Structures are given as C-alpha cells and as structure tokens.
Amino acid sequence: MANRATGGRGGAKSTGDAADLAATRPWLAAYPAGTAAEIDLAALPTLPALIDAAVARFAARPATESFGKRLTYAEVGAAARAVQAWLEGQGLRPGDRVALMMPNVLAYLPVLFGVLRGGFTVVNVNPLYTPRELGVALADSGARVLVVLENFGHTAQAALPGTAVETVVVVSPGDLMGAKGLLVNFVSRRVKKAVPAFAIPGSVRLGRVLGAGRRRAPSAIAARPDDVAFLQYTGGTTGVAKAAMLTHCCVAANVMQCGAWLGPFLSDDRPPVIITALPLYHIFALTASALLMAHLGALQVMIANPRDIPALVKTMQGRPFSAIILVNTLANALLNHPDFKTIDFSKLELAVAGGMAVQAAVAERWKAVTGRPIVEGYGLSETSPVVCCNRPDIAAWNGAIGYPVPSTEISIRDADGRPVGAGEQGELCVRGPQVMAGYWRRPDETARTMTADGFLRTGDIAVMAPDGLVRIVDRLKDMILVSGFNVYPNEVEDVLAAHPGVLEVAVIGRPDPRCGEAVVAYVVRRDASTDAEALTAHARAGLTPYKIPREFIFVEALPKTNVGKILRRALREAPPVG
Structure with a gap:
C-alpha cells in the first residue's frame, strides 16, 4: 500500500453566524477564555518540523531523564539525526516501516524522533507481546527494521521468521547515559532480572548505530502532511488487532489541539516537568507526553x-513535577x-486521565491527597487520540x-445513524483533522467505521x-441487556468501587436463560x-435491582492492557477462576 493517504484533513469549519455555531457546536461557549475554536490547519507542521523547532528553541533545556541521567533537547536532536542517517544508510526510503519495541528508556525519544525525521513510518509495538503477537504485527506492517530493548530480544528472535524485518537494533537500558549507563546496564542484567539469552544474526547495538550515523549527513526532511507517520495497532479491547494510519497531519493536529487546550494552564515562568509513566508506545502517552511535551x-x-509502584513513588518524591498523565488503575495504585x-x-x-473511565472514588481520593482534580479526557487510537477533554481549570472531577x-x-x-437531541443517548461519532486516514490494508474495516458524511464511529x-x-x-459492545433493560458496566463498577473493601472491579454480562444476560x-x-453479601447490600443502596450483580467472583488480579485498562473482553472469553 502506498504511504500517501488522503484522510485527516476534515474538521469543524468557522463559517456561519453565531446562532449557527451555537446550534451546531454549543461547546464553544463553554471554552476557557482565549481558547480558539479552531487550530490553523494551513500552518500545521510535519512531525519532523515540530521536533526540529523544539530542538532549536529549547536546545539547552533538559528534554528527558531516566535513572537520574538527563539529555538536553540539543543532545536528543543530535542523536535523532544520527539514527535517521544510519537508517538511510541501510537503504530505507521514506514510507518504510520501523517497529519500536521498548518501554520508556532514555533512548526512546531519540529513536522515535530519528525515525520520524527520516520520513519513515513508526510501528509501535508493546514489549509484552508474545512471539505470536509480535510476529503478526511485524508481518502485517511489513516493517523492515525492528528496534527492541535487549530484555525482549528473545521474543523478537522467535517472532522474526516469516516477517520482512531485515535488521534488528538492540537497545540497552543504559544507552545514551555515558559512564552511568554501564552501571544501569549492570543492575538491569545482574541484580533485578537477567536478560534472557537471544541470538539474532546481523543485529546491531544502538551504540554502533549512533556512532555510524554521526559519520553520515542525514537527508533533508522529506515528510509531507499526508504521509503516514504511525501505524498504531488497536483492537485490544474489541478483538482483532488492526493498525490505524495516523498521518503527520493527524498527529500534528492533535498536538496543536492539546497544546491550545492544556498549554495555557502550565506556568510559563519555568519549564514544565512531566512524569511519563504511561508507555510511549501507547497513543495517549505518545501524543500527550512524547510529542506535546516536546512541543x-x-x-x-x-x-x-x-507497574513498580514503590519505585515510581520514590521517583516522584525526588522530582517536583508539574504534570502527569494517568489511567484510572495507575491513579488507584x-x-x-x-x-x-x-510526595x-x-x-x-x-x-490528565484517559484510556478508561475514571471512577468517582479514585477521583475523590486523588483530589484529597494531591489538591488537584483529575482532568478527564477521551480519545481513541483512531483519533490520534484526543477528542474531548474537560476544562483544565475545573474545581473537581465531574464524571x-x-x-x-x-x-x-x-x-x-442513534442505531439508524440519525443525530439525537441533547440529553439523549447514542453512539459518539467524531470528525476532525486528528481522525485517522483509515485502517492499514483493511478498506472494509475502514468503511464500516466511517459514516457517509465523514464521521468516525467510536x-x-x-x-x-x-x-x-x-x-x-459505556462501550456499545460492553452493554448488558437484562430482561430488556440496559445495564452499563461503568455505572455498576463505579458504585462497587466506592466500597472500602474493593481494590478493583470489572463487570460483564453472562448469558442467562431466564433474563438474557x-x-x-x-x-x-x-x-x-x-x-458477596456485603457488596450486594452496598449495591442495593445505589443501583436498581436489575443492575445488581447476580454473582461476585473474587480474584487476585484482573486482565489489563499495557496501560492498565481492564479487559472486559478477556473476562468474557477466558474468565479467571475465583
């Protein structure tokens, strides 16, 4: 498939009088003072241009920190250019896919930025994938290069047969840390957990990549707005994985949208510091941390x-910070x-929280401890990801x-595709410049997801x-039908989570011959x-009888995605034993 896409440019228009706008976009009247209704689509940069602008403007500022080691924006930019030059030296052309399989280590931003600067397409891969899952993503994307943290080299070795991968770049936790990196690598390999043995013929260490790349001059940036910047795999909560094609226009638009919405609420008298705990290979952290915060x-x-909460808390204790992005389960932990x-x-x-519904009990405790409310937003991989967000100046979380x-x-x-009135329930549909160009090599899936007038069905x-x-x-597919009545798991979970004896909860529907589910x-x-008796009594105080769980199953843990989103689908398909 060609790398050039045609989607991602649609969006709300500023034409029409005030009455028309009030009727079609009533939310504009609720915007914070000074927040524009539109971003300037004509002035959108490509992601390499956005990255280079940040490197030039903030050259001396620290850009990223890991295990106490910092890199400035200038150092990140120099390493990114070396990565780009080395990839070009391997014969890669703009549009070729490069898969990244790393957690949040110091090398992540330089590698990510280097791939984007070359006009290559990033394929984000969860390091916790099994060989089968990794093999599917590599084969489907046609990635020519895989960049993998050494801890997951054994998975890569098992997954490579049958893929188009020609070269594997191996990253160590201490890369780009200088002398300090030797200690970090020693601790990672010897003290905490040994790196499983692997042997990938022709693989190359990142240090050699950087050394060779610095001896070459990278090409001028060739990326265009409608080129595909990311193949972002999605479907972890709904079934078959498929890759959303996110163009430079899509992602840059969302960076600018988020910047217009959140940027004014970060103090301009000091550089922001963000705790980047959510993995950067996930779309939420990719846009809201890696790209927005660089911008x-x-x-x-x-x-x-x-997942190492004691270590995360220790890091937060030693580093005053101005922002953090969350999912409900991380905040709860x-x-x-x-x-x-x-702290x-x-x-x-x-x-700022997204990825899954924030529960009232968690939001209330967060505000009580930190003094700041959780600002909840919403998005999808297909929308780069942010669609909606609460005003950053809210006094308290509002659900x-x-x-x-x-x-x-x-x-x-509604189910027939007709708009419903205010206060009525229906499927949320979205149109804007951040909406994907379609699903990679899946035109039928794209057609099923998009409406005739260009809205994405969420x-x-x-x-x-x-x-x-x-x-x-709630999710349309997660809704439970009990004797003809709709039950939404989010509502039931929210009530149960308020019980002091509950740490986490997930609600699903199970076939029932008497009441359907x-x-x-x-x-x-x-x-x-x-x-169960205590939870049933608690539920009776907040739920009508048909919404009260028929059965409570007590488990040690709940299945979750890589960012901590609870997988109801997994509970339906392979429920854990209580």
Whole structure:
C-alpha cells in the first residue's frame, strides 16, 4: 500500500453566524477564555518540523531523564539525526516501516524522533507481546527494521521468521547515559532480572548505530502532511488487532489541539516537568507526553516500569513535577501506596486521565491527597487520540469527558445513524483533522467505521448536555441487556468501587436463560473479609435491582492492557477462576 493517504484533513469549519455555531457546536461557549475554536490547519507542521523547532528553541533545556541521567533537547536532536542517517544508510526510503519495541528508556525519544525525521513510518509495538503477537504485527506492517530493548530480544528472535524485518537494533537500558549507563546496564542484567539469552544474526547495538550515523549527513526532511507517520495497532479491547494510519497531519493536529487546550494552564515562568509513566508506545502517552511535551519544552521523566509502584513513588518524591498523565488503575495504585501522600504536589498543575473511565472514588481520593482534580479526557487510537477533554481549570472531577477540543466536531447518533437531541443517548461519532486516514490494508474495516458524511464511529455510547459537555455511558459492545433493560458496566463498577473493601472491579454480562444476560462482577479485594453479601447490600443502596450483580467472583488480579485498562473482553472469553 502506498504511504500517501488522503484522510485527516476534515474538521469543524468557522463559517456561519453565531446562532449557527451555537446550534451546531454549543461547546464553544463553554471554552476557557482565549481558547480558539479552531487550530490553523494551513500552518500545521510535519512531525519532523515540530521536533526540529523544539530542538532549536529549547536546545539547552533538559528534554528527558531516566535513572537520574538527563539529555538536553540539543543532545536528543543530535542523536535523532544520527539514527535517521544510519537508517538511510541501510537503504530505507521514506514510507518504510520501523517497529519500536521498548518501554520508556532514555533512548526512546531519540529513536522515535530519528525515525520520524527520516520520513519513515513508526510501528509501535508493546514489549509484552508474545512471539505470536509480535510476529503478526511485524508481518502485517511489513516493517523492515525492528528496534527492541535487549530484555525482549528473545521474543523478537522467535517472532522474526516469516516477517520482512531485515535488521534488528538492540537497545540497552543504559544507552545514551555515558559512564552511568554501564552501571544501569549492570543492575538491569545482574541484580533485578537477567536478560534472557537471544541470538539474532546481523543485529546491531544502538551504540554502533549512533556512532555510524554521526559519520553520515542525514537527508533533508522529506515528510509531507499526508504521509503516514504511525501505524498504531488497536483492537485490544474489541478483538482483532488492526493498525490505524495516523498521518503527520493527524498527529500534528492533535498536538496543536492539546497544546491550545492544556498549554495555557502550565506556568510559563519555568519549564514544565512531566512524569511519563504511561508507555510511549501507547497513543495517549505518545501524543500527550512524547510529542506535546516536546512541543512545550518540557522535561519528561521516563518511567520504564510503571507497574513498580514503590519505585515510581520514590521517583516522584525526588522530582517536583508539574504534570502527569494517568489511567484510572495507575491513579488507584498510586493512592494505595502508603508513601504517595508524602510526595510534594506543590508544583502540580495538571493531572490528565484517559484510556478508561475514571471512577468517582479514585477521583475523590486523588483530589484529597494531591489538591488537584483529575482532568478527564477521551480519545481513541483512531483519533490520534484526543477528542474531548474537560476544562483544565475545573474545581473537581465531574464524571464527564469534557468538551470537544478545537477543530473537532462530534455527533451523537442513534442505531439508524440519525443525530439525537441533547440529553439523549447514542453512539459518539467524531470528525476532525486528528481522525485517522483509515485502517492499514483493511478498506472494509475502514468503511464500516466511517459514516457517509465523514464521521468516525467510536462504538461508545454517550450523551451530550445542552452546553456541549459530553459523558460516556459505556462501550456499545460492553452493554448488558437484562430482561430488556440496559445495564452499563461503568455505572455498576463505579458504585462497587466506592466500597472500602474493593481494590478493583470489572463487570460483564453472562448469558442467562431466564433474563438474557446476568450481571457478574469480578472483584479484587482490599480487605479479605469483604464478601458477596456485603457488596450486594452496598449495591442495593445505589443501583436498581436489575443492575445488581447476580454473582461476585473474587480474584487476585484482573486482565489489563499495557496501560492498565481492564479487559472486559478477556473476562468474557477466558474468565479467571475465583
């Protein structure tokens, strides 16, 4: 398939009088003062241009930090140019795919930026993939190069047969750290967990890549706005994985949309510092951390393993920070660590959450401990990802996903595709410059996802208030039908999560001959004495009878995606034993 795509340019138009805009885009009246209704689509940079502008403007500022080692923007830019030059020396041409399989290590930004500068397409890969999953992504994308952290080299070795990968670049945790990197690599390999043995013929270490690349001059940037910058695989919560084609226009537009919405709420008297705990191979962190924060000149504190909550808390204790992006499960895990309350939150200005619904109990505890509300937003891989976000100046979390960001249109539609009125439920549909160009090599899937008038069907049930504030009710596919009544798992989970004995909970529907489907709750207990009787009594106080779970199954852990989003689909297909 050609690398040039045709999508990604649609968006809300500024034509029409005030009455028309109020009727079609009521959310504009609720925008923070000074926030424009539109971004300048004609002035959108390609991602290499955005990166180079940040490197030039913030050259002396620290850009990224890992294990106490920092790189400035100038150093990141120089390493990125070396990566680009080396890839070009291997015969790669603009549009060729390069897969990245790394957690948040110091080398991530230089490698990511180098691939983008060459006009190559980034294929983001979850390091926790099995060989089968990795092999599918590599074969489907046609990646010619794989960049992998050495800890996952054995997975790569098993996955490579049958793919188009010609070269594997092996990264170590201590790369780009100089002398300090030797110690970091020693600790990584010897103390914490030995790197499983692997042997990939022809593989090359990142250090050699950088050395060779610095001896070459990279080509001038050739990327164009409609070139595909990312193949972002999605489908982890719905089934078959497919890659959203995100063009430079799509992602740059979303960076500018997020910058217009969030940027004014970060102090301009000091460079922002963000805790980058969510993995950068996930679309949320990719845009909101790697690209947006570079655009704003922030220091990104890289967290290689966000599941190691004690280490994450220790890092946050030693580094005053101004922003953090979250998912509900990460916020909950932090709040449950006894030392979290000892962190200095005096510099915290933004705590933005997405990826899954934020639960009221978690949001309330977060505000009580940190003094700042969680600002919830909403997006998808197919929308680069941000569609909506609450105003950053809200006093408290409100249970909504907020307002459409600039240059974004939304439409709530019924099963027949007709728009519904304010306060009525329907499927959330989105149109804007951040919407993907389509699914890679899957035109039928693209056609099923897009409406005739150019809106993306999200598969989420939503309701919009008269002022344009949007609330997600639930995933269309997760809705449970009990004797003809709709039950939304988010609502049931929110009620159960407020019980002091519940650490985590997930709700699904199970076929039932009497009522069609029965509500079942999988619960991770905070208190071992919590039982089904106690949770049933608690649920009765907040739910009508048909919404109360018929069965409670107590488990040690819930299945989750790489960013901590609970996988209801996995519970339906292969439920854990309680």
